[in-house]
Amino acid sequence: xPELPEVETVRAGLAKSLDGARIYKVQxxxxxxxxxxxxxxxxxxxxxxxxxxxxxxxxxxxxxxxxMVWMSHLGMSGSFRVSKDxxxxxxxxxxxxxxxxxxxxxxxxxxxxxxxxxxxxxxKHPYLAHLGVEPxxxxxxxxxxxxxxxxxxxxxxxxxxxxxxxxxxxxIYASESLYMAGIHPEREAGSLxxxxxxxxxxxxxxxxxxxxxxxxxxxxxxKQLDGNTGYFQHHFNVYGKKxxxxxxxxxxxxxxxxxxxxxxTTFYCPVKQR
DNA sequence: CGGGCCACCTGGCGGC
DNA sequence: TGCCGCCAGGTGGCCC
Numbered sequence: 215x216p217e218l219p220e221v222e223t224v225r226a227g228l229a230k231s232l233d234g235a236r237i238y239k240v241q242x243x244x245x246x247x248x249x250x251x252x253x254x255x256x257x258x259x260x261x262x263x264x265x266x267x268x269x270x271x272x273x274x275x276x277x278x279x280x281x282m283v284w285m286s287h288l289g290m291s292g293s294f295r296v297s298k299d300x301x302x303x304x305x306x307x308x309x310x311x312x313x314x315x316x317x318x319x320x321x322x323x324x325x326x327x328x329x330x331x332x333x334x335x336x337x338k339h340p341y342l343a344h345l346g347v348e349p350x351x352x353x354x355x356x357x358x359x360x361x362x363x364x365x366x367x368x369x370x371x372x373x374x375x376x377x378x379x380x381x382x383x384x385x386i387y388a389s390e391s392l393y394m395a396g397i398h399p400e401r402e403a404g405s406l407x408x409x410x411x412x413x414x415x416x417x418x419x420x421x422x423x424x425x426x427x428x429x430x431x432x433x434x435x436x437k438q439l440d441g442n443t444g445y446f447q448h449h450f451n452v453y454g455k456k457x458x459x460x461x462x463x464x465x466x467x468x469x470x471x472x473x474x475x476x477x478x479t480t481f482y483c484p485v486k487q488r
Numbered sequence: 489c490g491g492g493c494c495a496c497c498t499g500g501c502g503g504c
Numbered sequence: 505t506g507c508c509g510c511c512a513g514g515t516g517g518c519c520c
């Protein structure tokens with residue numbers, strides 16, 4: 215389920231149930247997800263209290279007693295649930311807590327992964343060290359986009375999804391942000407003017423914040439930890455709407471179009487986005 | 489280093 | 505009903 219708003223919603227759900235809880239037992243139902251679980255993964259987590267949950271990019275980071283960090287990534291189809299329901303297909307990690315709660319990680323496609331490492335190694339972690347700016351931080355603005363995109367020949371849509379430049383924006387919110395900013399997805403990233411970069415920064419923030427307020431987007435049957443579904447999908451302007459009338463209100467009635475970039479589908483308005 | 493492409497997986501859906 | 509191809513919210517690694 216995961217772009218920034220969905221991951222942040224999951225993080226908040228984990229925090230609500232499990233802040234301060236002590237891990238009692240960790241069961242791995244298979245030796246790997248996309249990556250192998252590190253040696254001693256279960257033993258390292260067991261008997262440690264969770265001090266809090268943070269998010270960096272699309273990674274969930276749990277601070278543990280003993281200056282350790284438990285990292286999770288949801289991939290495309292990963293989800294957590296706090297419940298004592300029976301095990302179901304694709305439940306790969308089951309964590310029981312001292313207070314009786316059970317946390318289960320389910321991931322049909324197994325593109326997710328987990329790791330555990332010392333807190334002092336976090337900044338050097340190969341998957342965390344080269345991440346770009348957090349779009350909901352006060353370091354993010356048009357100037358930052360201009361700097362990140364400078365000299366890039368790649369399409370602005372792909373630059374927007376490049377986690378080394380800006381984190382948290384995936385395929386849905388890249389399309390939605392570019393639509394809102396009125397920028398054509400195939401524009402060369404390095405060609406953005408200052409005003410366009412500023413408009414894009416505002417659009418990215420607006421779209422992510424609006425999605426966050428809605429509890430993220432729920433495609434297919436995905437549920438949040440508490441069993442609720444996000445509902446931002448009802449506010450999409452273009453994502454998944456190829457052929458439908460464009461809501462932009464510019465000129466004559468026209469339809470939303472799609473194209474493929476880097477193997478991913480992009481949705482856009484050929485009139486509003488230039 | 490940048491950019492393009494493939495790989496990793498399972499499941500759901502539309503078309504025949 | 506069954507099979508087939510295609511698509512899906514991500515990202516690491518390989519190649520040039």
